[in-house]
Each structure stands twice: as C-alpha cells, then as structure tokens.
Amino acid sequence: MTDYRRLRVALLGAGAVGSQVAALLLRHGAELADRAGAELELVGIAVRDLDAPRETDLPRELFTTDAETLIMGADIVIELMGGIEPARTYLLQAINSGADVVTANKALLATHGTEIFEAADQVGAQVYYEAAAAGAIPIIRPLRDSLAGDRVQRIMGIVNGTTNYILDRMDTEGADLADVLAEAQALGYAEADPTADVEGFDAAQKAAILASLAFHTTVPLSTVHREGITGIDASMIESARRAGYVIKLLAVCERLQGESDAAASGEAISVRVYPALISRAHPLASVHGAHNAVFVQAEAAGSLMFYGAGAGGVQTASAVLGDIVSAARRHIAGGVGVGESTRANLPIVPVGRVTTRYQITLEVDDRPGVLATVAGTLSDGRVSIATVEQTIVDDADTADAVGVARLVIGTHKAREQDLSETVDRLAASGVVERVVSVLRVEGD
Amino acid sequence: MTDYRRLRVALLGAGAVGSQVAALLLRHGAELADRAGAELELVGIAVRDLDAPRETDLPRELFTTDAETLIMGADIVIELMGGIEPARTYLLQAINSGADVVTANKALLATHGTEIFEAADQVGAQVYYEAAAAGAIPIIRPLRDSLAGDRVQRIMGIVNGTTNYILDRMDTEGADLADVLAEAQALGYAEADPTADVEGFDAAQKAAILASLAFHTTVPLSTVHREGITGIDASMIESARRAGYVIKLLAVCERLQGESDAAASGEAISVRVYPALISRAHPLASVHGAHNAVFVQAEAAGSLMFYGAGAGGVQTASAVLGDIVSAARRHIAGGVGVGESTRANLPIVPVGRVTTRYQITLEVDDRPGVLATVAGTLSDGRVSIATVEQTIVDDADTADAVGVARLVIGTHKAREQDLSETVDRLAASGVVERVVSVLRVEGD
Incomplete structure (x- = not known):
C-alpha cells in the first residue's frame, strides 16, 4: 500500500x-x-x-x-x-x-x-x-459547480421520501392518507411524530438549500412558503387521476422576471413547498415510493433530472x-476552501405575488345562472378560466329542491393573492355549497 | 461591482x-x-x-x-x-x-x-x-466526487443522442433505420458521415471516460467492446416491443467479482457498447429523442439516474x-489541482468472458424433433433457456414440403463466448434456416 x-x-x-x-x-x-x-x-x-x-x-x-x-x-x-x-x-x-x-x-x-x-x-x-x-442523489455539486456557469430558471423537486411514499400509495391504491401514514410508521418509513415530513418542514429546509445554491443567493428558511399534505384526501387524488394529473409534494424554486425593483436586473425568486397537480406525462410523475427526484430547468442546459434514493442510512x-x-x-x-456563492442578493417575493395555474373544485347549486355567477366572480378577480367541467352530484329529488353540481375549473396562470381572494368571494357568493379543493398545477 | x-x-x-x-x-x-x-x-x-x-x-x-x-x-x-x-x-x-x-x-x-x-x-x-x-448532464462531478466514497457496481448509459433519436423513431413509428438516419441528417441531428455515432465510436469514448471515473482505474479505449446499431432493423424493434422490450444503444460499465486473479480483490471490470434489449419498465426505456441518461448502481447509494440533453451547442x-x-x-x-483517481488498477476482461442474458431469434424447419435439437445444442453449449416462444412463419403448402417456424429464446445469464459458439453451432445444425437476431438483455 x-x-x-x-x-x-x-x-x-x-x-x-x-x-x-x-x-x-x-x-x-x-x-x-x-x-x-x-x-x-x-x-x-x-x-x-x-x-x-x-x-x-x-x-x-x-x-x-x-x-x-x-x-x-x-x-x-x-x-x-x-x-x-x-x-x-x-x-x-x-x-x-x-x-x-x-x-x-x-x-x-x-x-x-x-x-x-x-x-x-x-x-x-x-x-x-x-x-x-x-x-444519496448528487445534487449539491451539480448545482454548486456543474451549473455554476448557467442560469437556473426553475427547480421542481420531490425531496421528501415519506410524503412521496404516502401520496404514491394513495394514488396507486386509492387508500386514505391516515391509513397509509399508519402503515408507513409501522414500516419505519415515517416517524412516530410525522409532522416534519407531512407538514412540509423537511422539504422546506431542502428547498431553502437548493434555491440558495441554484440562484447564488441567501434564502432564509422563513421566506419559504410551506404547505403540507394533510389536506389531501382520496377523492382529490382520484379526481386528479381522472384529469390526467398526479398529486406530488413539490419544492418549487423559481426565478421571476420583472417582479422586483430592488435588484438591478428586476429579477426575484420564489421558494415554496406545497402539494400540486402535475401531468402524468411529466418525468416527476413517475417517481414512485420513497424515491426523490430533482428536476432542473436552466437557460443553457435545458431540462435535467436527478433521481435516486432520498433517504436511508x-x-x-x-x-x-x-x-x-x-x-x-x-x-x-492545499489552498483555502471555496466559499458559497451568494452574491446575487435576489429579493424573495411573497407567495401571494407568485403566479401559477390552479384547479378549483366546487360544489354548487344546480340551478340556472350559477355558472354565470361563478365565471363572473372569477373574471372580476382577474382569474381567467382555461377549462371547466360540470357534473351532477345530487339530482334534486323533489320539484322545489335544488340539486348539487360539481364544477372543476382549470385556470390560466393567476396571481396567488387574486386567486385566494376570489375563492373567498366564491365561498361567500351564495351559489357555492362547498369549496372542495384548490390545487396548484405545476410543470407546464 | x-x-x-x-x-x-x-x-x-x-x-x-x-x-x-x-x-x-x-x-x-x-x-x-x-x-x-x-x-x-x-x-x-x-x-x-x-x-x-x-x-x-x-x-x-x-x-x-x-x-x-x-x-x-x-x-x-x-x-x-x-x-x-x-x-x-x-x-x-x-x-x-x-x-x-x-x-x-x-x-x-x-x-x-x-x-x-x-x-x-x-x-x-x-x-x-x-x-x-x-x-449538459452533470455526471463527471457526481462520479468523481459525490460517489467517491461509494463502490459503483454498474453504469448503463444512453450517451449518444443521435442513435437514441434513431432507435426511438424506429420504435415509435416503425420506421427503417436508413430512412430515419437520412431524416436525422437533413435535420442536423446526425453528421453527413454518421459512422462515429451509428457504429458506437462516440459512445465507446464516453464509456471509457465514465468507467475510468466510476471504478478509479485506467480504461484504455482499445479495451472497450463496441458494436453499433446498423444491424438493427424494424422487425427486431417490433419483436422487442411485443416482448415488452425496447432496443437502446447502451454503454455498460460493470464491476465483476471473481473474474480475475490479477487484482487482490479478485475484481475486474467490463466496459462495452452495444444495442441491447431493455425492459419497458426500466427508467432508461423512457429516455426519448436525442436525450441522454446515465443509470448508476452503487453499493451504498443504490440506483441513481441522471437525465438531460446529451448534445447541442x-x-x-x-x-x-x-x-x-x-x-x-x-x-x-490556491493549492494544487486534484488529480484523477486511477489507483485501483482493475483488470479489464474481454467481452467473451462477460455474462448477460440473451434473446435469440431463429427461423427453423417446422418438423418434429427440431425444438429438441435446438434445446440440446443450447444445453451442450452451457446456455440455459429461460423462455421460449414458437410461432408459425410459413405453413407447408404441399404434403412433403417443410414449413418454417420462428423460435424466440430468452436465455438465463450465459457467457458471451459460450453463447456465440453455440449460435454458430445452431446455424450449422441443419435445422436452423436463419439466425434472425441475437441480442443481449440488460437491466434486470
């Protein structure tokens, strides 16, 4: 030797x-x-x-x-x-x-x-x-070094194995979140206290690290918008499936143009973690079980994906x-260490100013004029409708009773704050019985 | 600034x-x-x-x-x-x-x-x-640095965009190689002289580099076994599809145990480029168009995949x-550069000693005893049959004429040299009309 x-x-x-x-x-x-x-x-x-x-x-x-x-x-x-x-x-x-x-x-x-x-x-x-x-997925060096000469536009990552395991089982078996979580805990895939995973805290920490590397800027954890998966139920997964989507907990790190006066470039970033709909044709849709994957879009390199085991001793x-x-x-x-590159100092926009597509599912009264009211409320709120599908949930069983219809509305890109104010107005409009779900659609 | x-x-x-x-x-x-x-x-x-x-x-x-x-x-x-x-x-x-x-x-x-x-x-x-x-796919740093503490067992890479484009078009459209190649040349996806791509020279160079990094050893280009895709025709692609496979030009870098007396560890490596059948369920099967992907299996990290654009200015x-x-x-x-890690000095075994699974397609005389002869020849040659499927190609049209049957034989792992000698004996056996194709099966 x-x-x-x-x-x-x-x-x-x-x-x-x-x-x-x-x-x-x-x-x-x-x-x-x-x-x-x-x-x-x-x-x-x-x-x-x-x-x-x-x-x-x-x-x-x-x-x-x-x-x-x-x-x-x-x-x-x-x-x-x-x-x-x-x-x-x-x-x-x-x-x-x-x-x-x-x-x-x-x-x-x-x-x-x-x-x-x-x-x-x-x-x-x-x-x-x-x-x-x-x-185990090599993602730090690729972002820190290999892509250091490129401009990352967007990262979408499945960076928490536990929640991907849960959502995947719900998707493939139609199971309920509570049942899958209990089983995951029994198998050791989920902690006894699953909060860090299912509420997105773990994913938010990773998102902060990835965004900081990708955009060469400091990303305080407090600026990462975070939503967990506890609001996701079997019916949402099923209706996502019917529409050609799967629900994944995504860490999204995005470079935004014209969103800030602070940086000379006018650029800003957004870092957020939430369950979102993603097309089944997207490479991230086929990340199953407890696997992780990070999908990176860069100006010169185009689309890259890194896939592998996200956890395990x-x-x-x-x-x-x-x-x-x-x-x-x-x-x-020899020589000194190479420090982190955080000199870009990009402002981080609050989630309310971020634009994404949405899928809104409502239960509404099944009577004339309701669709017009809903459409008008959306339009007044600067939310543009891309697709709409109405189905009957409950037929009216007596002549003067009102039936219930389900409306699934796909929007064009809308600003988060506009969207959420509009959904509040819909809920209070008198024609909406129930806001079933409001989910973002990622990965166009 | x-x-x-x-x-x-x-x-x-x-x-x-x-x-x-x-x-x-x-x-x-x-x-x-x-x-x-x-x-x-x-x-x-x-x-x-x-x-x-x-x-x-x-x-x-x-x-x-x-x-x-x-x-x-x-x-x-x-x-x-x-x-x-x-x-x-x-x-x-x-x-x-x-x-x-x-x-x-x-x-x-x-x-x-x-x-x-x-x-x-x-x-x-x-x-x-x-x-x-x-x-553009970051693969050098992951192999050189991120996986430097692990033991890579196997790499399977789609590392040539032109051949993947051609094989993918043949697969999705049933087109002939010559037609797709001509079109690829017209579109600038293939060179006027496509030899470097279609004969696997480009992939072999990349395989030598990847294997050298993955196994921390020197891999002379001359030791890389290389076969191109010019022998692949539409009927092979079609019969692969029927069997649940797709044909990809793969760069395979493999660590072999007990294959060498030279290294103290008894370890050796094999580096080879050839078109091979791969299950449609394998992540590499969904790498379309001119995209590249490198699938890495390591002892500790498990399976990883790196995906992106393999070429383009x-x-x-x-x-x-x-x-x-x-x-x-x-x-x-400051400090000096970090040199390449090639101290493992692993011997490189010739392809004849490598074992893989095979799919052998034969046209044989449709008469009694033929399957027994074929099976006996394989068994004598130390090639073990895993699956067999016989179909009729040509019915005999007169009483004393002999019809033609097609045999598709899937083998267990067999040594390349045994397999190729056995196929020669089959071809000379008198019952085999034509050896339609002999393809390796990778990615179990």
Missing part, C-alpha cells in the same frame, strides 16, 4: 447514517485512501450515550462522549447528530480549529447556514453537505463518504 | 459549442464574476480560419489564428477544437505554462487522458471535462461554463 499522509477523521453522531458511515470507512479504508490520496483514520465517534444500541458492529474503543476533545485533534469533522444544538457549536468549533467539515444537517444549514459558511470563509475551511438535500452514508473523500483531497491539495 | 482579481481566459475553437461559450461568457460576465469570485476576461479565441461563418455575433478583435501566443498569457484555457491534434499539443502547452484547462474533447481524453492528467499532476494544474460525457456550453467557474474558484483558492 502506498504510504499516504494520514488524516484524522472525527465523527459526531452514530445514528442510522453515522453508524453506516463509520462502518464503511473502516471496511473500505484502503480503497478510500487510494481514491483520496490520504489515509482516512477514524479517530473517534462522539455520542451522547455510550450504551445506546447501534445498527452496525463498531469497535467500542472508538466511542466517546467528549466531542470537544475529539474535534480539537481532527483534520475532518463529520457532523451527523442532527438538530441545531449542540451540532452548531461543534461545527463552528471544528471550523475554528482548522478542520474541514462534512454535514448532512439540513435543519442547521437552512437556519444557520450563513453563520457557518462565513466562519469557514474566515479561516479558509470548506463545508461539504451533499447529504443535506435529496439524500446507507444511501445517505454514500453522500457523506463522497464528501469525506473530497475534503481529504482538498486537504492534501 | 466588487473589485475582483482578473483571470485571463483563452478559448480554442469557435464551433457550435465554442461560439456559445464565448457569447455566454461575454453576456453574463458580471454575474459569473460574482459566482467565481474572479473577473473572467475572455482574452482571445483561437481559430483556424478568421473568416469562417460563426453562429453568434462575437467581436472580431477577439479572434486570432495564433493559438500558442494566446495560451501563453492565459490563466484558464478552454479547448473546444475537437480531434486529437493540435488539441493535445495545445492542452499540454497550456498545462505546462501554468494554466488550468477545460475541455469537452472526449476523443482526446479517451485516447490520451493519462498523458494529459499526468502532465497536470506534474505542475499541480487541474483538468476539467464535465462536457466530455453526456453533454448551448447545452454543452453550460457544462463548459460550469468548469470555467470551477477553475476560477480553484485559481483564487
């Missing part, structure tokens, strides 16, 4: 991802050394509880509860603890002690990314985080190990 | 890709400077003929026929001339004069890659080549510009 320089690698956290990273580092050490041009010596694994059960068989002597001492002696520090603290403190400590750092912590990067990247810039360290968005460990090898190569090569 | 360090960028070649690169560099200069942290000054464009027509409107004063002088004064040299010479000489000259280099030249890298990478290593320069395989320019920004960032950061 070649005599390589030895780099000391410290691991913080030994959960599902961390224990796989440690096991693979130990198992493939010689091979990874050849690739990195450096020996990667795992010097320790910091955990809270030395006696907690672990998924893989790791040498006891590697474990320690003293993270701070471990960090002080390391060339590369891998943070896989999750959560904000003490992960943030440890990462900053590692950076300030001269280490390069690898993290998969999307919550931390989405909330304290600027602080961490600036600390790294100060000392010339590098932060690697390929595992922080879309798990060993899959995510692949991305972390790639970062460790990259960090080692950089350490050997 | 921030006051950045100025980097001098020299462009060699102003064809379809080069002229787009120059135009985008000039148009987005300020934005790219913000991303790179350096001003990218296009100092000149070396061409053979100053008066040749160009696709974009570039300032006349940038053009020069004196490539050598241009190279000497540059920090970053972009080679988009294509071909081996003088591209090779210019690239080496650029590296030796201290520049980082960007190239999209797959022919050069597949044949002289080792020489170029070693020259860069000597002086600490870096070679960027995201555009050399699969055009402006699309490929996107990949080149990403490399220019990366080169500039590295220049500013």
Whole structure:
C-alpha cells in the first residue's frame, strides 16, 4: 500500500447514517485512501450515550462522549447528530480549529447556514453537505459547480421520501392518507411524530438549500412558503387521476422576471413547498415510493433530472463518504476552501405575488345562472378560466329542491393573492355549497 | 461591482459549442464574476480560419489564428477544437505554462487522458471535462466526487443522442433505420458521415471516460467492446416491443467479482457498447429523442439516474461554463489541482468472458424433433433457456414440403463466448434456416 499522509477523521453522531458511515470507512479504508490520496483514520465517534444500541458492529474503543476533545485533534469533522444544538457549536468549533467539515444537517444549514459558511470563509475551511438535500442523489455539486456557469430558471423537486411514499400509495391504491401514514410508521418509513415530513418542514429546509445554491443567493428558511399534505384526501387524488394529473409534494424554486425593483436586473425568486397537480406525462410523475427526484430547468442546459434514493442510512452514508473523500483531497491539495456563492442578493417575493395555474373544485347549486355567477366572480378577480367541467352530484329529488353540481375549473396562470381572494368571494357568493379543493398545477 | 482579481481566459475553437461559450461568457460576465469570485476576461479565441461563418455575433478583435501566443498569457484555457491534434499539443502547452484547462474533447481524453492528467499532476494544474460525457448532464462531478466514497457496481448509459433519436423513431413509428438516419441528417441531428455515432465510436469514448471515473482505474479505449446499431432493423424493434422490450444503444460499465486473479480483490471490470434489449419498465426505456441518461448502481447509494440533453451547442456550453467557474474558484483558492483517481488498477476482461442474458431469434424447419435439437445444442453449449416462444412463419403448402417456424429464446445469464459458439453451432445444425437476431438483455 502506498504510504499516504494520514488524516484524522472525527465523527459526531452514530445514528442510522453515522453508524453506516463509520462502518464503511473502516471496511473500505484502503480503497478510500487510494481514491483520496490520504489515509482516512477514524479517530473517534462522539455520542451522547455510550450504551445506546447501534445498527452496525463498531469497535467500542472508538466511542466517546467528549466531542470537544475529539474535534480539537481532527483534520475532518463529520457532523451527523442532527438538530441545531449542540451540532452548531461543534461545527463552528471544528471550523475554528482548522478542520474541514462534512454535514448532512439540513435543519442547521437552512437556519444557520450563513453563520457557518462565513466562519469557514474566515479561516479558509470548506463545508461539504451533499447529504443535506435529496439524500444519496448528487445534487449539491451539480448545482454548486456543474451549473455554476448557467442560469437556473426553475427547480421542481420531490425531496421528501415519506410524503412521496404516502401520496404514491394513495394514488396507486386509492387508500386514505391516515391509513397509509399508519402503515408507513409501522414500516419505519415515517416517524412516530410525522409532522416534519407531512407538514412540509423537511422539504422546506431542502428547498431553502437548493434555491440558495441554484440562484447564488441567501434564502432564509422563513421566506419559504410551506404547505403540507394533510389536506389531501382520496377523492382529490382520484379526481386528479381522472384529469390526467398526479398529486406530488413539490419544492418549487423559481426565478421571476420583472417582479422586483430592488435588484438591478428586476429579477426575484420564489421558494415554496406545497402539494400540486402535475401531468402524468411529466418525468416527476413517475417517481414512485420513497424515491426523490430533482428536476432542473436552466437557460443553457435545458431540462435535467436527478433521481435516486432520498433517504436511508446507507444511501445517505454514500453522500457523506463522497464528501469525506473530497475534503481529504482538498486537504492534501492545499489552498483555502471555496466559499458559497451568494452574491446575487435576489429579493424573495411573497407567495401571494407568485403566479401559477390552479384547479378549483366546487360544489354548487344546480340551478340556472350559477355558472354565470361563478365565471363572473372569477373574471372580476382577474382569474381567467382555461377549462371547466360540470357534473351532477345530487339530482334534486323533489320539484322545489335544488340539486348539487360539481364544477372543476382549470385556470390560466393567476396571481396567488387574486386567486385566494376570489375563492373567498366564491365561498361567500351564495351559489357555492362547498369549496372542495384548490390545487396548484405545476410543470407546464 | 466588487473589485475582483482578473483571470485571463483563452478559448480554442469557435464551433457550435465554442461560439456559445464565448457569447455566454461575454453576456453574463458580471454575474459569473460574482459566482467565481474572479473577473473572467475572455482574452482571445483561437481559430483556424478568421473568416469562417460563426453562429453568434462575437467581436472580431477577439479572434486570432495564433493559438500558442494566446495560451501563453492565459490563466484558464478552454479547448473546444475537437480531434486529437493540435488539441493535445495545445492542452499540454497550456498545462505546462501554468494554466488550468477545460475541455469537452472526449476523443482526446479517451485516447490520451493519462498523458494529459499526468502532465497536470506534474505542475499541480487541474483538468476539467464535465462536457466530455453526456453533454449538459452533470455526471463527471457526481462520479468523481459525490460517489467517491461509494463502490459503483454498474453504469448503463444512453450517451449518444443521435442513435437514441434513431432507435426511438424506429420504435415509435416503425420506421427503417436508413430512412430515419437520412431524416436525422437533413435535420442536423446526425453528421453527413454518421459512422462515429451509428457504429458506437462516440459512445465507446464516453464509456471509457465514465468507467475510468466510476471504478478509479485506467480504461484504455482499445479495451472497450463496441458494436453499433446498423444491424438493427424494424422487425427486431417490433419483436422487442411485443416482448415488452425496447432496443437502446447502451454503454455498460460493470464491476465483476471473481473474474480475475490479477487484482487482490479478485475484481475486474467490463466496459462495452452495444444495442441491447431493455425492459419497458426500466427508467432508461423512457429516455426519448436525442436525450441522454446515465443509470448508476452503487453499493451504498443504490440506483441513481441522471437525465438531460446529451448534445447541442448551448447545452454543452453550460457544462463548459460550469468548469470555467470551477477553475476560477480553484485559481483564487490556491493549492494544487486534484488529480484523477486511477489507483485501483482493475483488470479489464474481454467481452467473451462477460455474462448477460440473451434473446435469440431463429427461423427453423417446422418438423418434429427440431425444438429438441435446438434445446440440446443450447444445453451442450452451457446456455440455459429461460423462455421460449414458437410461432408459425410459413405453413407447408404441399404434403412433403417443410414449413418454417420462428423460435424466440430468452436465455438465463450465459457467457458471451459460450453463447456465440453455440449460435454458430445452431446455424450449422441443419435445422436452423436463419439466425434472425441475437441480442443481449440488460437491466434486470
């Protein structure tokens, strides 16, 4: 074996991802050394509880509860603890002690990314985080480097495996959300507290990271509009299917023209997470189960798609190990780290100013003039109708009773705020019995 | 505008890709400077003929026929001339004069890659080549960096847009290869001399580059087994369709276990390009038109797919510009370049020792005992039958004439050499009228 320089690698956290990273580092050490041009010596694994059960068989002597001492002696520090603290403190400590750092912590990067990247810039360290968005799918380097000379116009990502699994099962089996969620929890695909997934918090963190990379700008998590999937029921999925759509929880990052006076270019961006209808002919429609995919449209490159496993301990460990090898190569090569590119300073428009197409489903009184009232209300609200379909839900069973009809209205692009005000007016119009659903349509 | 360090960028070649690169560099200069942290000054464009027509409107004063002088004064040299010479000489000259280099030249890298990478290593320069395989699709960085800690088991790539366009049209329209090719030539999708595409030379170059990255080993172009699509006719496409398959020209890069005594691990690799049957349910089956896609299976990451435009001037320019920004960032950061990782030194097995599944289509005499003879010949040749379907082609029209039946045999995995010897014996057996086709089946 070649005599390589030895780099000391410290691991913080030994959960599902961390224990796989440690096991693979130990198992493939010689091979990874050849690739990195450096020996990667795992010097320790910091955990809270030395006696907690672990998924893989790791040498006891590697474990320690003293993270701070471990960090002080390391060339590369891998943070896989999750959560904000003490992960943030440890990462900053590692950076300030001269280490390069690898993290998969999307919550931390989405909330304290600027602080961490600036600390790294100060000392010339590098932060690697390929595992922080879309798990094993290489999407960080493509956005950060490969597309760095292009102008990304739009990203649509299925970036949360749990919700895609749930929506896919609802779509293929006609099942109810609560039943599929319970089953996903039993199988370990969903957490006991599924809030982070089903309410879109996880996807929003990833959207902030992806948008920041794609548009070279800072995207605070608080500016990401977020809606979860708990409002989606079997009947919405079924009526989407009949119209040639499937419902996916999408992270949409979009560059908007003429939406801002703040930037010289007049450009702004919008970052939002919500369940949306997407045509079954779109490549994202065939992303099944817990898989993730990121669809990117760029000015020069055109349409690209990145597809793979979005979660899972060993899959995510692949991305972390790639970062460790990259960090080692950089350490050997010398020079300072390459900081994040966020100089575009693009304003972020509130979701109310974003325009999308919509599908509005209403139950209305089945009597003369109702369609005219609905159409007039939409038109007054600057919402233009593209398609309309009316079906009978309940025939009137006596001569003076009023039946119920269902109206499914597809709109042209409308401004979110106009749309929502118009739907409120429809609901109060006296002819609408019930607003069944209002869903955005993405991916033209 | 921030006051950045100025980097001098020299462009060699102003064809379809080069002229787009120059135009985008000039148009987005300020934005790219913000991303790179350096001003990218296009100092000149070396061409053979100053008066040749160009696709974009570039300032006349940038053009020069004196490539050598241009190279000497540059920090970053972009080679988009294509071909081996003088591209090779210019690239080496650029590296030796201290520049980082960007190239999209797959022919050069597949044949002289080792020489170029070693020259860069000597002086600490870096070679960027995201555009050399699969055009705008970011696949080089994912393989080189993101998956550097994983073990790639297999790559299946649709890496030639022209042949995918032809096969897709044949599949969707039942057209003949010659007709589609002629049309593709008229539309500019295929060259006047289509040999490089239809005979698989272009795909073989890309396969060598991808395999080298994926397996961290040197893959000489001469070791890549190559077959083109000229033997594919409409009837093969049609019978593939009936069996639930589509025919794609695939670049297959595979890690093989227990196939070599040379490597300590017993591992070896196989790199091959040929038209193969692939299930219509496989993600690669839905790659239409001139699009490319690379399907990667890795030990930890599982299955990944990268999809996008595989060619086109402006699309490929996107990949080149990403490399220019990366080169500039590295220049500013300092340190030496990160060399290629080829220390695995894996032996490459000849195609005769590779095992795949096959579909064999035969026309045989329709008389008793023929199926037994065919089955016996296959079994004697160590080819195991998985499925068989016999249909009547020609009924015997007189009592003593012999009819013709068509046998479509799906095999289990068989060694290529066994299979080809067995097919020869079948052809000579006296009961086989015609070997209609022998196609591999990929993507289980």
